[in-house]
Amino acid sequence: AQSVxxxxxxxxxxxxNPLTVKCTYSVSGNPYLFWYxxxxxxxxxxxxxxxxGDNLVKGSYGFEAEFNKSQTSFHLxxxxxxxxxxxxxxxxxxxxxxxxxxxxxxxxxxxxxP
Amino acid sequence: xxxxxxxxxxxxxxTGKRIMLECSQTKGHDRxxxxxxxxxxxxxxxxxxxxxxxxxxxEISDGYSVSxxxxxxxxxxxxxxxxxxxxxxxxxxxxxxxxxxxxxxGPGTRLTVL
Numbered sequence: 114a115q116s117v118x119x120x121x122x123x124x125x126x127x128x129x130n131p132l133t134v135k136c137t138y139s140v141s142g143n144p145y146l147f148w149y150x151x152x153x154x155x156x157x158x159x160x161x162x163x164x165x166g167d168n169l170v171k172g173s174y175g176f177e178a179e180f181n182k183s184q185t186s187f188h189l190x191x192x193x194x195x196x197x198x199x200x201x202x203x204x205x206x207x208x209x210x211x212x213x214x215x216x217x218x219x220x221x222x223x224x225x226x227p
Numbered sequence: 228x229x230x231x232x233x234x235x236x237x238x239x240x241x242t243g244k245r246i247m248l249e250c251s252q253t254k255g256h257d258r259x260x261x262x263x264x265x266x267x268x269x270x271x272x273x274x275x276x277x278x279x280x281x282x283x284x285x286e287i288s289d290g291y292s293v294s295x296x297x298x299x300x301x302x303x304x305x306x307x308x309x310x311x312x313x314x315x316x317x318x319x320x321x322x323x324x325x326x327x328x329x330x331x332x333g334p335g336t337r338l339t340v341l
Binding site for chain 1 (some may be wrong): 231258260262267268269270271272275285317319321328329330331332333334335
């Protein structure tokens with residue numbers, strides 16, 4: 114069965130420092146991976162996705178994610194964190210071939226301190 | 228995403244009451260989903276619909292029912308609400324035309340069952 118894991122409940126980083134939010138996956142077949150962000154009192158917003166191709170995927174708001182097949186990871190990164198990046202981040206994987214259904218991780222709360 | 232709206236945004240109800248949560252979208256998407264979000268558990272799929280005549284159970288459908296009244300409308304019902312259905316509920320949509328399209332989320336409905 115497809116699954117994703119977000120090993121950190123919370124990540125704290127100082128503004129201006131690089132940030133990483135971790136995600137590992139377990140899939141049969143090719144992984145189709147997504148990152149979403151949830152700001153307070155808002156729905157989830159799509160950040161980026163990996164389907165195939167370059168291992169470094171660029172997304173919205175300056176975020177990028179690195180797909181690593183050998184480590185079965187898809188970590189979210191940003192070179193310089195902003196206080197406004199503080200939010201809840203979800204990694205997700207497509208639940209199977211030829212479906213839009215997603216399986217979400219448990220979420221990681223990112224706190225960026227001034 | 229303003230193209231996906233949910234009503235009500237907040238609801239407090241009592242055990243045993245019937246509740247309906249509504250979702251409307253102007254994105255023209257065929258596929259719609261209902262999720263619930265609980266702290267530490269991420270998002271879990273309740274029901275999904277790939278077109279008006281297609282309704283499918285997700286991983287946690289017990290105690291819920293849905294109705295796809297039109298392409299743009301997908302409602303979720305709790306026939307007899309219980310306290311452990313207290314959660315944040317999200318509707319989402321995706322486009323049939325692409326195989327790997329992301330989902331677009333509404334702002335959520337916060338439901339409290341007393």
